[in-house]
Amino acid sequence: MSEQLTTVDGRPLKAALASAERSKRIRAVLLVMPLFIFIFFSFLYPIALMLYRSVENPLIAQHMPETVAVLEDWDGNEVPGEEAFAALAKDLVVARESREIGKVATRLNFETPGLRSVITGSARSAGKWEPPYKEKFIDRRKEWGELATWATIKRLSPTITSVNYLAAVDRQYSVDGEIQMIGEDYQIYVDLFLRTLWMSVVVTVSCLILGFPIAYMLASLPLRHSNLLMILVLLPFWTSLLVRTTSWIVLLQTQGVLNDIMVWTGIIDDAQRIQLIFNAQGTVIAMTQILLPFMVLPLYSVMKTIPPSYLRAAESLGAHRFLAFWRIYVPNTLPGVGAGCLLVFILAIGYYITPALVGGQDGQMISNMIAFHMQKSLNWGLAAALGGILLVGVIILYWLYNKLVGIDRLKLG
Amino acid sequence: MINKLKLTTFAAAGVIAFGAMAAAPANADSLTVVSWGGAYTKSQVEAYHKPFTKKTGTEILSENYSGGLAEIKAQVEAGSVKWDVVDVELSDAVRGCDEGLLEPIDASILPPAPDGTPASKDFIDGAITDCAVASIVWSTIYSYDKSKFSGDKPSTIADFFDLKKFPGKRGMRKTPKANLEMALAADGVPTSEIYDVLATDAGVDRAFKKLDSIKDSVVWWEAGAQPPQLLADGEVAMTTAYNGRIFNAIATENKPFDIVWDAQVFDTDLFVVVKGAPNKKAAMDFIAFATDTQRLADQAAWISYGPARKSSAPLIGKHAEAGIEMGPHMPTAPENFKTAIQNDFEFWADRQDELNNRFNSWLAN
Numbered sequence: 024m025s026e027q028l029t030t031v032d033g034r035p036l037k038a039a040l041a042s043a044e045r046s047k048r049i050r051a052v053l054l055v056m057p058l059f060i061f062i063f064f065s066f067l068y069p070i071a072l073m074l075y076r077s078v079e080n081p082l083i084a085q086h087m088p089e090t091v092a093v094l095e096d097w098d099g100n101e102v103p104g105e106e107a108f109a110a111l112a113k114d115l116v117v118a119r120e121s122r123e124i125g126k127v128a129t130r131l132n133f134e135t136p137g138l139r140s141v142i143t144g145s146a147r148s149a150g151k152w153e154p155p156y157k158e159k160f161i162d163r164r165k166e167w168g169e170l171a172t173w174a175t176i177k178r179l180s181p182t183i184t185s186v187n188y189l190a191a192v193d194r195q196y197s198v199d200g201e202i203q204m205i206g207e208d209y210q211i212y213v214d215l216f217l218r219t220l221w222m223s224v225v226v227t228v229s230c231l232i233l234g235f236p237i238a239y240m241l242a243s244l245p246l247r248h249s250n251l252l253m254i255l256v257l258l259p260f261w262t263s264l265l266v267r268t269t270s271w272i273v274l275l276q277t278q279g280v281l282n283d284i285m286v287w288t289g290i291i292d293d294a295q296r297i298q299l300i301f302n303a304q305g306t307v308i309a310m311t312q313i314l315l316p317f318m319v320l321p322l323y324s325v326m327k328t329i330p331p332s333y334l335r336a337a338e339s340l341g342a343h344r345f346l347a348f349w350r351i352y353v354p355n356t357l358p359g360v361g362a363g364c365l366l367v368f369i370l371a372i373g374y375y376i377t378p379a380l381v382g383g384q385d386g387q388m389i390s391n392m393i394a395f396h397m398q399k400s401l402n403w404g405l406a407a408a409l410g411g412i413l414l415v416g417v418i419i420l421y422w423l424y425n426k427l428v429g430i431d432r433l434k435l436g
Numbered sequence: 437m438i439n440k441l442k443l444t445t446f447a448a449a450g451v452i453a454f455g456a457m458a459a460a461p462a463n464a465d466s467l468t469v470v471s472w473g474g475a476y477t478k479s480q481v482e483a484y485h486k487p488f489t490k491k492t493g494t495e496i497l498s499e500n501y502s503g504g505l506a507e508i509k510a511q512v513e514a515g516s517v518k519w520d521v522v523d524v525e526l527s528d529a530v531r532g533c534d535e536g537l538l539e540p541i542d543a544s545i546l547p548p549a550p551d552g553t554p555a556s557k558d559f560i561d562g563a564i565t566d567c568a569v570a571s572i573v574w575s576t577i578y579s580y581d582k583s584k585f586s587g588d589k590p591s592t593i594a595d596f597f598d599l600k601k602f603p604g605k606r607g608m609r610k611t612p613k614a615n616l617e618m619a620l621a622a623d624g625v626p627t628s629e630i631y632d633v634l635a636t637d638a639g640v641d642r643a644f645k646k647l648d649s650i651k652d653s654v655v656w657w658e659a660g661a662q663p664p665q666l667l668a669d670g671e672v673a674m675t676t677a678y679n680g681r682i683f684n685a686i687a688t689e690n691k692p693f694d695i696v697w698d699a700q701v702f703d704t705d706l707f708v709v710v711k712g713a714p715n716k717k718a719a720m721d722f723i724a725f726a727t728d729t730q731r732l733a734d735q736a737a738w739i740s741y742g743p744a745r746k747s748s749a750p751l752i753g754k755h756a757e758a759g760i761e762m763g764p765h766m767p768t769a770p771e772n773f774k775t776a777i778q779n780d781f782e783f784w785a786d787r788q789d790e791l792n793n794r795f796n797s798w799l800a801n
Contacts, residue, residue, distance in 0.1 A: 122534075122536045123536065124534065125531065125533070125534020125535035125536065126534075126535050126536070128534065129531070129534070129535060132786065132789060133789055136786065136787050136789060136790035137786050137787065138786075139785055139786050140782055140785065140786045143534060208644075208794050208797060208798070209790070209793050209794050209797055210797055211793060211796050211797040211800060214800065214801070215800065218800075276669075276671065277671060278669055278670055278671060301655065301656075383655075383656065384654075384656060384799040384800065385799075385800060387799075387800065392796070395792075395796070397506060398504055398506040398507075399504050399506065399792070400788070400789055400792060401504075401505055401506060401509055402789065
């Protein structure tokens with residue numbers, strides 16, 4: 024048996040090395056800690072909270088406890104009996120006194136339009152009623168005699184619910200609890216998700232087509248020229264998003280610069296000015312310009328590292344210039360292409376301000392709908408569900424990219 | 437890398453410091469009043485804010501927003517309320533009150549009319565609710581550029597939907613509210629029966645069908661300042677708008693616009709106090725002060741929205757800058773009011789989520 028290796032002061036070498044490593048590791052962890060805490064509180068925690076909000080549903084269970092308890096045994100085949108109405112009356116009176124009735128009514132109204140006034144109206148009257156209640160409720164609002172009303176309350180009784188996710192894909196529960204599509208006139212989200220994907224693909228491809236030659240030129244020109252051109256790429260990159268978006272409005276609107284020039288030169292008649300903005304086309308144009316630097320920069324940094332000697336070698340071995348470019352140069356740029364496309368696509372899919380300003384009626388994206396539910400309809404649960412679906416979509420794309428290209432080949436510079 | 441890390445840390449510290457600053461309670465001698473911006477806020481600053489500051493010494497910070505309860509809800513739920521008084525639409529006042537986002541207002545703080553009529557009788561119907569006090573009656577009307585039509589001028593709501601007789605783009609607010617009502621009125625539904633028809637599925641279909649007939653020619657707007665701009669730029673030939681904004685463009689900027697009052701959809705704007713407002717006492721004082729007879733009449737000298745008190749009407753004079761007699765330009769002037777539709781907040785509170793969905797789906801396809 025060989026003797027154990029020791030350091031000068033007699034400690035086993037293994038332990039000494041481990042302790043040196045450990046103190047280094049602790050230092051590293053401490054250095055990363057502020058960033059980690061920052062990311063946790065500003066990124067991971069809010070996302071978890073958002074995902075939780077998309078499924079949580081405490082209002083009904085909290086503010087209509089008696090009704091929920093009675094409905095537990097309800098089979099859903101006929102309008103429940105006096106017991107349920109008595110519980111309802113009790114709940115409504117209490118909720119009205121604690122000023123929580125509006126929240127309950129709003130929540131139910133998201134599910135079944137019209138229930139808001141049924142709840143608030145009945146709650147106003149219920150305090151004055153004596154039992155039996157059933158007749159009085161149905162007299163006050165005929166909705167209390169309908170199965171759908173009770174089915175909605177029962178469905179929203181659990182504190183965790185999937186209704187937001189169903190609504191986010193244009194589906195709902197029918198009265199007998201089956202999942203079904205909502206009416207054709209009211210469907211919107213599935214189409215919007217598909218359109219968002221499609222527009223993001225178009226923007227990404229446009230950026231690649233426009234960005235590749237620019238990056239190639241930047242990478243192959245002598246430094247003093249390419250630096251100047253680089254400024255031209257970076258200047259818009261540093262300019263405010265709002266300024267660039269509104270500039271596009273100035274340029275493309277029907278009374279805008281481009282239309283004016285076309286009328287002035289006689290290409291089109293004054294009466295036939297072309298609608299270039301406030302539609303899907305306008306969104307694609309403006310977003311392509313805004314996201315272009317995110318394609319050019321990774322491409323450029325990858326192209327910069329491809330030695331020109333590769334191409335020369337290929338040509339000296341007899342390849343035609345184009346063949347050499349296609350077979351040798353382009354494959355070497357793939358990490359940059361992948362990075363640029365992934366970056367542009369993921370940014371595009373969640374884009375909000377530009378479609379909101381120039382999207383008009385058919386250039387809106389899913390993020391605009393999320394904003395609508397955050398700001399206007401106040402249906403935060405649905406907004407969170409839409410956001411959750413978007414998040415899962417991006418994660419799947421990332422996973423796909425990793426499978427197909429490999430994330431370790433991603434190069435941002 | 438180190439540099440980037442430093443930068444991020446600095447940025448984070450900056451954000452936190454800024455947040456802390458913004459969250460600090462405002463000066464006790466100040467009051468944050470939030471309204472819709474533009475000519476409307478100006479009228480409030482002139483008629484309410486300046487005299488209030490002069491009388492009480494309380495500084496008023498004026499902020500703008502574009503309606504809705506989202507920001508109020510966010511502030512209340514996060515427990516850091518920065519706004520005191522907010523100017524809201526009726527449907528939001530009712531819903532906000534129901535959802536516990538607003539402070540109840542004790543109507544007894546409102547001063548009586550000069551002749552002694554109690555406030556509850558002096559205000560128009562529905563102007564005082566549990567959590568809100570109305571200041572103005574405003575209206576969604578449509579307006580056109582006179583210079584764009586040489587022969588016949590549009591005069592009825594049906595003309596707005598008639599692209600053959602009056603060609604050109606139309607501006608409309610990007611919401612089903614008021615648009616559905618106008619569409620039905622243009623389709624021949626008497627203005628008194630609009631909401632009965634709209635309450636049925638067939639009625640909603642009918643309204644959307646009417647909107648369909650001009651859909652391809654519509655430019656959608658969202659902020660109240662947009663429609664006069666769209667008209668002035670020639671982007672649209674006619675547009676729905678808030679009557680005060682159009683009046684302002686005519687009176688102070690000499691624009692060749694005209695207002696068509698047929699089937700105007702009128703509504704009230706109300707003052708509310710956000711639940712847990714930092715200066716609740718001053719906020720209540722401000723509302724009592726701003727909605728007295730004289731102040732409401734003063735505001736009408738700056739913008740053509742009708743005062744919510746009956747006793748203010750005789751006191752309405754001329755426009756403060758343009759010197760135009762204001763009376764005939766009010767939504768409530770008898771000449772303008774014949775076919776007026778009162779916005780039914782109960783209907784919209786019940787159906788807005790459903791109809792918004794349908795409207796958005798309709799827009800996208």
